[in-house]
Amino acid sequence: MKHKKIFLILLIFSFIVTALVSCGSPEETKDRLSEDRDISPEIEYESRMSLEYAQEFAVDHYSGGYTLISISDGSRFLVVPENQEAPKNLDEDIVVLKQPMDHIYMVASAVMDMFRAIDAMDAIRLSGTDTDGWYIEEAKRAMEDGRILYAGKYSMPDYERILSEGCRLAIENMMITHTPEVQEQLEGFGIPVLIDRSSYESHPLGRMEWVKLYGVLMDKEDEAEAAFKAQTETLADISHQENTGKTVAFFYLTANGSVNVRKSSDYVPKMIELAGGKYIFENLGDAESKASTMNMQIEEFYAGAKDADYLIYNSTVDGEMESLDELLAKSDLLKDFKAVKDGHVWCTTSNFYQESMSLGTFIMDVHSILTEGETADTAYMYLLR
Incomplete structure (x- = not known):
């Protein structure tokens, strides 16, 4: 019995240590991305791409036009220019990707908009989202025309189709970590797997800056820089304005009657802050946890958000x-909210999350409703009447 207790204590201690190691700070993430720049004796390190907000990846340039993409999960990809061979004696963990890249299996739906922004959708042959699941019109049309084929969702890919179409790269989102056997199977077939971690970026503009990674991959760095700059310049006019002091709650009601809200450390509250507002929940959730949302009972939501100046309903x-009455039918308590009484209830459009390169526009939308009210001209939300 004594030995069993000691074993349990050691086991619990090991779990705690593992958790502390795996939940690194942004600075620790940068440190992990700074290692092993000497990857082969045949090429020389030249420079690192300057990133303004993103902390989950790094890009290093080498002689001969080679580029190394490093991701905070430890994966590394060497992008080899067209008509060149990969250098010899590379570190064993580095995956070689030869340009031009094509026949991509796109599972990370948020990345599709980045490929659209750099005019690289022709490189995508397979999709993890079926036709009716796309809100990006170019993706929907490409699937209707047969230029992009459905190859199964992340957990149940159509391996036969993926192999028959000559897939050269699978771009997954973080959901793949729940089915590691799928990644192992794809890699077992010789298909590299790149996991997009843009959702782990703490700053909303850091999420968009992942377009620069895909610009490297597709040999469209200039286009990626221009697409990112277009969104950041959108915010130039409001970046020096004082905060309006107006509070905002961002939420949706779940099927079981609870309320899903963003944690205070999530990127949505940061967008509200950049827009000149204040997220109604100041210290909600564990900042160290990677989970971006949490559920609370409607009574708890009422206590924390009933005096919010604005409500934004997440339609995802x-x-x-269709109307404010439709929302109020979900809970009688909402009728007593200040924002409901003042007519300040807005709903996001369904394409908001898929159009990942428009976060700057969404921030401007929030700024507009805070400063202009119901007359605001918005792209990704509308007033519930």
């Missing part, structure tokens, strides 16, 4: 609301 899960 259960679809767009």
Whole structure:
């Protein structure tokens, strides 16, 4: 019995140590990305790409036009220019990707908009989202025309189609970590897997800056820089304005009656802050946890958000609301909210999350509703009447 207790204590201690090691700070993430620049004796390190906000990846340039993409999960990809061979004696963990890249299996739906922004959708042959799941019109049309084929979602890929189409790269989102056997199977077939971690970026503009990674991959660095700059310049006019002091709650009601809200450290509250507002929940959730949302009971939501100046309903899960009455039908408590009484309830459009390169526009939308009210001209939200 004594030995069993000691074993349990050691086991618990090991779990704690593992958790502390795996939850690194942004600075620790940068440190991990700074290692092993000497990757082969045949090429010389030249420079690192300057990133303004992103902390989950790094790009290093080498002689001969070679580029190394490093991701905070430890994966590394060497992008080899067209008509060149990979250098010899590379570090064993480095995956070689030869340009031009094509026949990509796109599972990370948020990345599709980045490929659209740099005019690289022709490189995508397979999709993890079916036709009716796309809100990006170019992706929907490409699937309707047969230029992009459905190859199964992340957990149930159509391996036969993926192999028959000559897939050269799978771009997955973080959901693949729940089915590691799928990644192992793809890699077992010789298909490299790149996991997009843009959702782990703490700053909303850091999420968009991942377009620069895909610009490197597709040999479209200038286009990626221009696409990113276009969104950041959108915010130039409001970046020096004082905060309006107006509070905002961002939420949706789940099927079981609870309320899903963003944690205070999530990128949505940061967008609200950049827009000149204040997220109603100041210290909600564990900042060290990678989970971006949490559920609370409607009574708890009422206590924390009833005096919020604005409510923004997140339509991503259960679809767009037709009217304010439709929302109020979900809970009588909402009728007593200040924002409801003042007519300050807005709903996001369904394409908001897929159009990942428009976060600057969304921030401007929030700024507009805070400063202009119901007359605001918005792209990704509308007033519930």
